[in-house]
Amino acid sequence: MTLIGQRATLASLAVLGIAGALIYYTSRDLALPDQALDAAPAGTRALLRMDVPAVRRSIFYQELVVEAGRDSAHRALVERCGFDPLDQLEELILFVAGDSAELERTGLVARGPFEHERVAECLRQAATETDTTMERTEIEGLPAVKIGRGEAVMAFVGRRGLAWGQVETVTSVIKAVRNEGGRASSDELLNRLYTTIGRDREIVIVTHIPDPWIPALRQLAQSRGEDVARMAEPFLATRAIGLGARVSVGLAVGALFNMRDSEAAEVLTRSLREELDMLMNQPIISMSPIGPALRRVNVNQVGTDVNIAFDLQQERVENLFSLAERFGGAASGGAPGPMHGPGGMFVPPSGATPAPAPADDPAASEAAPAPSEPAPTEGAPAAP
Structure with missing residues (x-):
């Protein structure tokens, strides 16, 4: 994420935090439905739901994001705030809506015990470092914030909900939550x-x-x-x-x-x-x-x-990640990994029988297929 993008994100969060108290008192009885498809509007063509804490605990997040150094913006935010705002994010829903030819609207819905005032206090100073324009507005009776010169808006839906997208998209989310408009679950x-x-x-x-x-x-x-x-x-x-x-x-x-x-x-x-x-x-x-x-x-x-x-x-x-690292080291010209011998030749894992060496006779050079275990049938435990 670029510096401008980081500043714009921080500014957006700051304004939302500042408006949080007012939003809480005007929408405290509104809550996101438990089912993700009930929080997305009718006409949704694709939807992603993510359990954020579970993903952040995973080896995939640790290896592909943290260890790879792709979390610099997040670390800077934690350092500035003195706490981790992502700890307040429990669920993320991303949906795309439109007709079958073009997916015209993209929206985001987030769920979590958002501490609006605490986040606002932390991010207020960061918001002053950007020239991003922000304007308070109202959507379906709920306070919202218009960001920049485009049509993107963010609005809190109750104390634990957040909706982002174009005005039309956020409106459709609020109506879906209230069950006043169509829901994606009708598909x-x-x-x-x-x-x-x-x-x-x-x-x-x-x-x-x-x-x-x-x-x-x-x-x-x-x-x-x-x-x-x-x-x-x-x-x-x-x-x-x-x-x-x-x-x-x-x-x-x-x-x-x-x-x-x-x-x-x-x-x-x-x-x-x-x-x-x-x-x-x-x-x-x-x-x-x-x-x-x-x-x-x-x-x-x-x-x-x-x-x-x-x-x-x-x-x-973990073994698959280790294997990827070994092959990655060899591909980048580094020292041969544990599964590679001189010249980068593949060495089977310990205890495995190596494939036959190449022979002069082409027919003899083909290694016999290794016996494979049958795939587990449905309902039966897979082979370890």
């Missing part, structure tokens, strides 16, 4: 995907795949080469997707692809199973930490739905 397909895939998940994504997107997606896949285009083609008959993940401990992922018909679902199921078998038949993969992860992938079809699921323990996830 039967999105609601089914969210209910099916979102149970006990800390990150949930549900989205339609509009028909006008398909040619562009196909062209994008083809631009990445024949192999990518071949693997992507079965996915292009998808109507909607639901993704759910638990990341705070280990990694559990469920994906539900709703296809245009049962034939397309059969094609995708068969394609996924063939790709998994092909990967597991490569000794360099089956004997690495990736092998056990792939063996835990389960692919099933029910009518027009294709379900993909796997669950990895924390130790498995």
